[in-house]
Every structure is written in C-alpha cells, then in structure tokens.
Amino acid sequence: MFRPVSAKPDLVAQEHEILAEWRARRTFERLRAQNAGGPKWSFLDGPITANSPMGVHHAWGRAYKDVFQRFHAMLGEDQRWQNGFDCQGLWVEVNVERDLGFTNKRDIEDYGIAEFVSLCKQRVLTYAARQTEQSVRLGMWMDWNDPDELRRLRDLLAADPSRPTTIEGPDGPVTDSVEMLVGRLGMPDVGGSYFTFSNENNDLIWGFLKECHRRGWLYKGHDTMPWCARCGTGISQMEMNEGYADREDPGLTIRLPLVDRPGEDLLVWTTTPWTLTSNVAAAVGPALRYVKVRQGDAIHWLAKGTLKQALTGTFEVLEERPGSELVGWRYAGPFDDLPAVRKAFATGASPIAADAPYEHRVVAWDEVGEEEGTGIVHVAPGCGAEDFALGKALGLPMIAPLDESGIVVDGFGSLTGRDVRDVTDPIVEHLKHEDRFYRLEPYLHRYPHCWRCQTPLVFRLVDEWYISMGPVYDKPRAELTRAEVDASLRYQIMEVVDRIRWIPSFGYDRELDWLLNMHDWMISKKRYWGLALPIYDCHACGTFDVVGGRDELRERAVAGWDAFEGHTPHRPYIDAVTVACPSCGAPVERIKDVGNPWLDAGIVPFSTLHFREDPGYWQEWFPADFITESFPGQFRNWFYSMLAMSTVLRREPPFVTIFGYALVFGGDGRPMHKSSGNAVDFDEAAERMGVDVMRWMYTTARPEENIRFGWHAADDARRELLVLWNVYAFFVTYARLNGWQATGSSDGSSAGTVLDRWILSRAAATAAVVGDRLADVDAAAAAKAISTFIDDLSTWYLRLSRKRFSRNDDAADRSTAFATLHGALLALARFAAPILPFLTEAIYGNLGGAIAGAPDSVHLTRWPADELAPARDEPLERAMATARAAVELARTLRGSAGIRTRQPLARMWLAVPGGAETELDALVALIRDEINVRAVELIGDESELVERRVKPLLPKIGRKHGSAIPAIMAAARENAVEYGADGSVTLAGVTLAPDEVEILASPRAGTAVAHHDGLVVVIDTELTDDLRAEGDARELQRAIQDLRKDAGLALDDRIEVWVDGLADDAAAHLDDVAEETLADTIHRGPAPAGSAEASSEVALSRGSVTIALCRVRRAGEAA
C-alpha cells in the first residue's frame, strides 16, 4: 500500500527528510560505487570564493552543476565529484582586515604577517564549511568534507598549527601537523573539496611561472599603474573594469606664468590636483590654434577651441598662433619651491642644453585635444601612464609623490605625510596664495575604483611583474605565419580557444576579443595572503630567477630553509629562504609580492587532476569534458587564466565544452551581490521556497538572459510543481481507496486505452528529449519538455481519465488505468530526477518502493529513455494533437455561441486532415465526451465548410508587377478571383501562374476556425427540450458536487439530497445524478426543517432550483 499523500505538501520539510535519508542510506556513496569503472565524464568545478555564506545568486550555477552531474551519473558515467574553493587573495584579506578594524597595511605588519595569514586560512575554512552545508542543502552531490571537520581544523590552526593531528581519508587516516594537513586538503589521500591554497596548487603555479621564465615571457615592468591606496596594491587590467563608476572630482584650472613673457600665463586644467606637485611640463597640440586673451589685468594663453568652456567672464582676444610656436616656452611651475621638485629638476637634463638644470617647458603632444579643459595639458610623468610614456619619450624628469598607502612622501613641504585624498584643499589654498588659481568647479566623469573596497584609484610609479602576452599583429589571424603564432602567446591561446565548444556561441567571440585586446598579465600584488611568487630578483647583478617548486627551493636554498620547513608556502615563512643568484652567486631573497589570485584558479586543471604526482590519472581526466560558470567577468578571469596556463604548459584546451549563464539580479534591478546589499540569503530562500522550486526556477530560465530573482517568480515555479504533485496525490488517494498495488512488471501498454497508450508514448518521447537536451547542455529545453509532459499528464490524460479511477466497475480497466498512471509518474520521476532531486525522490520512494528489486533511490536508477522507448507511438501522438486541437476549436465555438460545456449538444461536424486517421474511432469518442455532444459526424470532403482563397506569393511577383501589387492584393483579400483551367488565377486583371500563388482553404464565416492542418470543426447550436433537460441535470449534478466540497465531505461519504423546483423532464435524469454524487436518495421538494447540512441555489434553464444535502450516517456510526 502506498503512503498517504497530502494535497498540500510541505516541500521544505520533505527535503529535509530526504537529505537525512540520503545520509543514512549512503545513497551518494553507493552511486559512486555503482558507476566506478564506467566511462569517464570529467567535470571541473570552478572554485567558489570561500569568503562569505552563499546567496541565492550562487545557486543558479550550482544548480546547473548538479543537474549535469546527476544526469551523467544516470548514464552510468564515472565522475570525480570534486567541489572547489577559491581561497587566496584580496577578497579574504579585506574581510579579515575589517574584522580586525585595520585601515592600512601597517596595521597588518604590526599585527604580524604569520598571524594575519593564519586568520585568512581560518576564514576560508569557516566559509568552506558553511558553503558545504548550504550546497548540501541545495541537493548538490559532491565529495564533500565533513563541515565539522573543517571547523575543527580551523580551531586547531588557531590554537597551534604545528601540533600533529589525524583526519580520516578515503584510504585510511592521514596524520600531519595541522598546518600541513590543511595544505593537503583535496589531495587524493585526504579527499574532499580542493582548496586553491593547497601546497600542490601553489607548487604547480611555481612550475608554470618557471616555464614562462624559461621562455622569456616573465618580466619586471617599471610603469605607472592604477593603484589602490587603501589596499596598497596595484590593480591589474583584469580587475580594472569591475570598478568603473561615476565620480565627482575637482575640475581645477590654474595659471602658469610664462618666464619670458611677463604678465602672461598658460591656463591649465586638471581633475587630479595632487598631481600638480609633480608637474614638469605643459603639453600643447602642435596643430591646434592657441590664442592670447585679456581678462582685466590678466593675459592668458589657451586653445582657441576651448574659450567658451574654459573661461569665466568676458575676454578679449589679442593674438592667435599655432601650438607649435608655443613649444619651448618656459614657465614657472606650481610648486617650484618643494625640495622634491628642486631635486628632480637639478638632476634632470634640460631639453635646451644638456648641462643646464631642467626647467618647466611647453612641449608638443599630438594627443592634446580641445574637448575638455584649456587645450594645454599638465604633464606629471610620475602620476599617469600616458604622462609617463610622454615623459620617457622626451626625457623629462619624474616626480613620484605617493607611497604605497597614498601618503605624500618626504620633500613636499606641508603636504608631506598627508593622505592623497585630503590634499585638494591645501593645494587650492596654496595656489590662491601664490596667485595661480583661476577656477574650480566640480567635474563628473567615469573613474576607476578599487573593485574590492571602492576606493578611487590613483596612479603610481611602481615595479610589477608581468607575463608577456606577445605582439598583436596588424592582420587577420588567417594570414599569420607559424613563426608569428609561435612568437605570441595570445595567438596560441586563441588556437586553443578554437578547439572548445562555447555555449552560448557568443562566448567564443568574447574570449577571442579579450585575448586580442589583453595587455600583458600583471601577476604581482604587494600584499600578504596568497601565492608566494617564486621570483628571486638579485640586487647585486640585476638578474632574476624563478624557482619551479618546493623541492627545487630546498635544493637551492642557501639559508632559511629551517625556518620554512613544516610550513605551507605562504608568507612570512617562505620569505626566510634565500637562494644563490645563478648569475653572480650572491644570496637573493624572494620578492615580497604575492600572486594574482587567478593564477590559483587557473592551475586547477593540473593541480586537482594530479598532473605531477599521478600522470596516468591526469591523462584520464584531462581535459575536462565540461565546465560551467557565469559568463560575465570570467572571460578575463577563470576562463582566461586556465586557457593561458594550459596553453603554456601543454598547448591544449583545458576543457572541451563550456556552458555560460548570465547574472542573477536583485529586486532593485542590479546584479545581485553581497556588497551591493541586494543579495537574498540562500538559507532563507531554501527554507521559504524549497530548493526544488529554486532549481526549477533556475533550470527553466534562459541561461543567456539575466534572471531577476523574486518571490513572485518563485511562486510561479512552485505552482507548476504542485500540478505534478497533485497528479501524484490523486493517484495515491485512489490507489489506496481501491487497494491497487504495483505488480512490478505491468506497464499497461498492451491492453491500455488510446489515452493510456498515448501518455506512455509521451513519457517515452519526453525521456528521449530530456536526455538529448541534457546531453547537449540545454537544461532549459529539458525542463520545458518536462513541463509539457506535466501538462499533458494533468490537463489531458488525467482530466479525461478521472472516472476510470474514481468510479469504475470494470476492474481490468481500472487496473490498467492505475498501472498506466503509475508508469507515467515513475517515468517522470526518473527523467526529472537530475533537475528535481527531492520531489522525484519522494514520488519514486512511494511509488517505486513497492517494486521488488528496484533501487531504493531514483538517483540509483539508470536513464530511462531506452527502457521506455518501446511504448513510443508517434502516429498516435500526432493524432492526439489533432484531437486536442479539435476540442479547443469546439470550445471556442461554444464560447462564441454562449453555450457552456455542460450543456449537451446534438452533434458536431469534424473534418480531419489527411493522414490523421490513426485511432480515429477512439479519438472521435474522446472528442465527443470532452465537447459533450451526442454525435460527431466526420466530413470527408471539407469543401462545404471552407472556401478557396488565393495567396499571391509576393517575393515571386513583386518585382514583376511593381505598382500593380496593391490592386492584386486587394483583389485577393476580397476573394475577387477567376480561376483558370490550367491552375492559373486572375486577380485585378493580372494573371498569375500556378507557382506564383498558393491556394488556401479557409473556413467560411460563421463556422470555425482551423488555420492549420486543414482541421475544421462545426457545432450544431440548436438546443431541443431534451438537450436542455439533460443540461439542467448536469448543472444540478455540478451544484451538488460543489455543495459536497463546501460542506467538507469526504470523497466516499454518501449523502441524501433534496431538490426543490426542478422541472419533470430534468428530473428524469435524477438517477444518473444520484450515482455521480454518491446520493442514496434524491427527494423532490424542500428539505424538512433541520435535516440539511448545506444548501444552495442553482439557476437552470427554466428557473432557479434550491438544493440541500446531508451526510448519510453509516451503520454503527455514532449519531
């Protein structure tokens, strides 16, 4: 017997029960064992940042990951099931800093780098445990660590990292110091999720960097970089565009007096006043026109095209010259007295005479424009990349005013020691005092900000480390020679990209576009928590070397190994080791920088697949068959770093297929992000809507479109699943009432009715489509097919079959009906299992548990498509589609005639298109019942019901007949047509050949309606007294059923009914009414006082009738 099922299920509670059941029965472990040795399907999980609890936006991708893994498991394929955590980098550092209340890097140094790094590791373990729990709740099956074990390691790490401890690995206990054990997480002997902070991950990146160096692609750059003063680190190109935002800066115009033209000055505009301290030149466009203007006593020079925007008040133009004539003019700088300026100028060479000290000069620069400012550009080569390039080209001195925290360095007078963000006011004051100030007004522009902490970036002159991407050639890829590709990493990566299937396909173009525009990859960060870059830069001789791994470091160490031994390769311990310079032999320290975190994630196709310690294993699992991540952002991040590293190491694709999806938006219409404050907590959503509903919402969504997350959308998703649930509940309710049991083998397909065979065919078809779509990475289409099947099952199969379950004296037919619905539901449970793991498990558990020998979980069953395939009957499916269309048309006709479906009609006429005659009798009967007509007459020749119309084929006749077209089309619309004997037609005096027109049959006005497939339906709308009486009886029956429901009666309660005011001809049908409503007696006349439990009134064709009912007490029942 099946367990009873509520029509209003608590899906959330049920999910928790199933999670407990999976745990208790070790269902996942058994699935892995079952598939061990099967064909391999290699999924590579993109690491999630273990830095905060998940929001609902993380669940989209994780739902996809689980759907595809479960599906491939049902195909019997062996998988690795390894989740990944991203661990190193600024994300984690910034949060630890916040927790500690730190505001800058000095706080970290004071606190102690070792302690700080340990806190970063602890934070990662905390949130890895948390996200593990959340992912399990989502139904995600992975080789999870025990979250409590992760928290235990965290606590031990805090207490004493050197203490030995033991954890249970897949092949037995593993013992090591806490610190080293944490560094071994995810490795084969320890098991569980991979962590990018692992020793192996770091070690393999070292190997990668050494390989880059071997090929000469690694270099140190000296340049002005975008810089975050709060984080104290440079911002790479990959990170830059995360942080563009509108910002209001001071738009400051100042006067620079000309030394050789007393009383005259240059007007210069800047939005970064702090850079004025480092001014060394003023650039003019040599081809632009410049004017001298008088304003009161002052005389200014500026570009002619900027007069209106740059000047305030009236002016008088005195003189005009090309910019080239201004070049070489000397001017007084804005901060000439500062020691730093004097020092730079004393050592800088004058462009006029090599031995003279430098002086401020007007220089020529083609880039200068007139759109903004004054057409005279303030140049500070220490404060901007373009200025830097210009300064380098012209040999100008460089002044770098900021330290790494954005504090003004020594030599800048009263500004020294101040924060760059606070110097605008003192600078303006200074300029006013010196009579250099002209104008200040706010200026709104797009400005880069730190992607992590939103601090506006500054530009600093620094040393950073880069991987060269190679030249960009000014010609199409197809024309490149082999040698050119071999000399440029970016084109090599593109060749790898060519070999990958990108879904959606625009991903391919986006990745190529990024690669073409990518600057060299800046891999260094002047921070603490992350990959220790294994670069040893010799100050003695100026050469640098790269160490390729821990073992190599041990061999080459000349000092400090003891301090490092026993530690993971992180700061500060790694910094103690020095090696001998291979060039001059001097002892060299590691550079202090840590690595770009995308190095950490990019190496995982190697590190997690044991590239080094088990090459055989790596061969088997590389490249990954599949990865899936959110597209926005990853082209320049994870995809890019994996592609770059795999290209360098193997020149092979690291993955074969990539499936990308868009973003989850919050209720405010912005991308959902924790830092945006619009994130919806995952746990809240899971407990409120249930994770199957969430998974359904995500898998039905179009992956290339952003999703707007909302509870309303969740309700829509839930409603659809409740339809399925109600079919299931219906089945269980009546199976229990009838004592029906599954026998194990019967699928009802041979003896079933046309509807039975149809729904089983639909189940087979759906299983095939869902399997095909999932195999092709199209979850939305798979979900859509399931959705259509649920609709078929509920609104067509069950609607039309209901009586076979509830009131059926034919035991064999009843049994067939139960077997059919049972089979359809079990099939659905199986092919929907990857998407809806809980709901399908509940259904399967109740319906399939009874069958001997069946697996005890739907997730241990194999993909059902082949098994179901024999039930497929495509002609029947097509015929049924036609029948459904006919019913819809007839309903439309009823609607427009104002005759409700309960009112029987004498007959309808039906013309079906050729080829749809399969099961015609059964389908006609079905249509007859559904439309409630006594007879259906088939019309072989539909010509009585339709008229011929002509549709001229415009693309064919358009050019030939030109301006006659409107008249031809008007004639066609009015059907003013002459048919020729040869098939030609004449419209508006123009004769068209047979192949220039299409002859259509369209329904005559007044009938209806079938536009395609030639289906035509007509109903007889004449109502006889007899039909009215039967209609009234049906209406009465329906009112009694309503009343039963209102009175809260059980499905099998028997009743006694009173009907007052019913006409005699309708009363002739009362026996039928009594049977349908489970009434023992139907009295005519009013109910005796006090005997009725419920009553109501119903309007019939000949007046209103009062009905009343009460429950009949059974023998032995208390009164």
Added chain:
RNA sequence: GGGGGAGUAGCUCAAUGGUCAGAGCGGCGGGCUUAUAUCCCGCUGGUUCCAGGUUCGAGUCCUGGCUCCCCUACCA
C-alpha cells in the same frame, strides 16, 4: 573616450524587404473541475525611439539624431 549590439503591447521577447506586426506573462471577462493553489477559451492592449530617405511595398535597408546595454579605456 573607442568598438559592438539593441530600441516593437504594461513586462519578456518574435517577425528570409511582402501588404491586418505576433507569442507568452499581466489585466479584464467567461468556462471546466469533489486531484489542482491548476487548467481552458475569449477580449484587451502598438506613433515598431525620433526625423528624413530608397522602394510598388520598410519593424526590417540607408542617413542623421536620441536612449539603453555589452565590451574596452587613467586623455589633462
């Protein structure tokens, strides 16, 4: 700032240059149903961003403008 894409019903989106611009959702009305919180039918809804142009015919092609999105970017 540069490059690309898109503007169509209240919303999400269709419509090889072809003659009444369509779906779904929503809204309104009606209907079916003792599994249903569902479902079915009908109706409603349009300056196809604006202004020109090409054409027998333009949502579609061309020119100019406006707005939004994506990619990219320190012009002072």
